[in-house]
Amino acid sequence: MNVQLFITCLNENFYPRTLENMVMVLESLGLTLHFPEEQTCCGQPLFNSGFHEKARPLARRWLHTFGRDPAPIVSPSGSCVDMVRHQYLHLFPPGTPEHDLARDVAARTFEFSEFLVRRLGVTDVGARFPHRVTYHASCHGLRGLGLRHEVRQLLGAVRGLEFVPLPEEETCCGFGGIFSVVYPQVSRAMMEAKVRHILSTGAEFVIVADAGCLMNISGGLKKAGSPIRAVHLIDVLASRA
């Protein structure tokens, strides 16, 4: 099976290791990967900030970059997938030339855990991660894409992993893109609550499956002087330690 990699701008600029691990895991499943080099950003930051006219050309070029190839598109970010799957249809409503393309592409764009569990039916990728971990459910994967059990299923198959539930696992960490800089004090309060809960678990790692939340939560842990590390789900699944 061919797969197109949608690496997302945040992961590209801040989490290259996660992208490399994504390639390793997908290839270990026998998939043939393609990387459309013209990709930049899906337009979500501009869209969510209210600049829809500026987001539309980005969405259009994203559709043309990935739409030519009928292969499924896989991304390490539920947030970016939610943008492509749901918000593009608002940018290109019925009657616009891109609408059909947007619908077509939406149906074959997947978040990483979604692709493994729902599309491939894979929950065990042979990972080993002998650590005590907890998990923060990112909003857009959870509520935008309805992914409530997939990550747990994948983690359940990781050897040596000890899972500790996170209090208020499903509460937003306070990132919210533009929100974090428009209302920094509120974002701070939300982030600090999240960090408090993470500390309370006594975990060594907190698993997060979206780059924005990862930036926020790992920064918050750093600020708190905590040794707990925030890692992407993919990094855990690629671990063979």
Add this chain to the structure above:
Amino acid sequence: MSEPSPRIDFAAYSADVPPGIPAAVQQATGRFAGSRQARVAELPQWEDLREAASRIRLRTLENLDFYIERLTERVQAAGGSVHYAADAAQARQIALEIARRHGTRLAVKSKSMATEEIELNRAFAQAGIEALETDLGEYIIQLAGTGPSHIIVPAVHLTREEIAELFRQKLGVDAPPDPAQLTEIARATLREKFLNAEIGISGANFLIAETGTLVMVTNEGNGRMVTTLPETHIAIVGIDKVIPDWESLTVLLKLLARSATGQKISTYTSFITGPRRAEGEFGPREFHLILLDNGRRRLLRDPLGRQTLKCIRCGACLNVCPVYKHVGGFAYGWFISGPIGAIFSPQMLGLERAGQLPFASSLCGACAEVCPVKIPIPQILVELRRRAMEGDPSGSTSAPLAARLTAALSALVLRLPWLYRLGTRLMPVFSRLLARDGWIAVLPPPASRWTDVRPFPAFSARFRQWWKQRKRAAPPVREQVFPASAQETAPEEESASVTLPPRPAGTPAEETARLLEELRKLSARGRSLTEAELTHALQSLVEEQSLRRAAVWETPRLRALRVAERLSALGVEVLPPGADKRALAECDLGVTEADFALPETGTLGLLSSAEKPRAVSLLPRVHLAILSPHVLRPDLHQVFQEAKAHPYLVFITGPSRTADIELTVTLGVHGPKALYVWVLEESSSREHDHDSKD
């Protein structure tokens, strides 16, 4: 509450939230959200109900003129008056005129968002009429001189000590910081006011066009006082509250309390169609409905506005909103707060005034997930952001220059892959100058808004180079190891049509057992008994509650059971028929006969007539309702089919309760403190009604 400030400044407030607010708000919201979750889990058809509710609300709003016309017609046919207020000033004017006509000095109010919206209290005060809030939470904040901080528990931001201090200052009483005792003080103070008020002012949760019925939901019983005791009732209600029929109400009522407080149904639900029909029945002589537009018609022309007006004001979105939980209700600058406030206020007041609110969200979507009428709040927030940044239909834009410049620059870079790729290669170089251990601790404005809170990760793009090298090395391709039969994901499922069958009934014995079990959970005293046990049971009740005076409904069944005679024989003074409100207020016991009972929620349904005065189930300290098993109904649906022809119905679910002071549940804030429900087994009592065994 004072006139809203010209511009709602969420930024200024949220940067400096008073310290006690987040903890108090989080305690309340956490409890409500938790109970809601438990109720939702009990109801397998929850998602079907939400879908149905969303459709009902939207369909009604799309045809609102038709339903308003029908409602108006039916209210008038029932003997009520309907007034139409285009804006807040007109609504105040109409209410004031009615009050003046009746020489009003005191108007008692039950909780109403519409009157907060039009700031009715201030207008009444200026006209020299006292408009007194009677919901305990609203009463407290009225004494404090502030607005509500939560839709359901408006005084949640105040501690018991602060409330006690307020009572000492404003009421001149010795008030200990104890929720039960504070509630008792409020009960005594407000009871006098209820008895003296010339006018009762309420809002409504729904208006049923089919019959012209006002539906009002409360827990304390103050809503019943306001609509039962004064001679005139004025209801001020937004036009968006109209629903087509009782069938729609079945759906919405199942969702409302569960979403709001996590109750199956609120303690009291009143269904009022016009003024009282008979003297001695209680209820107002005059019923006035003021339908408030105040910008709602303008919202109805916009798909966004119609979605927003679906709201049934349950507050579920507040209870799960992480932003609201950290800032509280005042940050939103108007009477309605939280996620619904962030979409409602900008549309009602305009983006010039409320343009900050759509940005006061991380778009986490928790609100939309719990909304019982499925308002797509995040989508609306994003569309309002678009209007703020790109201009709304009226052409105004409030986008700050910095935001526009940042957007323009990033849009340019992201459109040109070569420029973007150049950026990804250059940023790590720059960022190496600033970063230590992979983190940038400080950045200049505006990026300092991030680094003031937590460090920024160093730029480290390298995937493209890595990918190229890897392709050159050409890794081996392996066989597929995943099962080929994996299922496809359908991202957009089509919503199916909704059919909502009523709950099937169990056997009479099962239904009775269920009713008693629900009553127990509600702190009501339910039991099943035979007529032979009646005198003994009454005797125990009289002793347990030290009853000296009672009022008894004059129904054939209660007469046949000789309840009044049995009470007299036990030394209880029984009021003669037609007792007035003061006499009833001094009663210890009111005895009624339920016309309906809903085992699922532990609810009694009582109709009203001259023989069945409404105040008997309201004013006495103890309420005893007697019912026979044949009034048990499996679902709201059946009750409504039978009851909708009646001009008055009240649902009673447990004793009067409040949690307005620090969320401590206190029974008997306005209505009865104790509720006894006796299911009288059908033991051929009618044949032997002359045969008193005692």
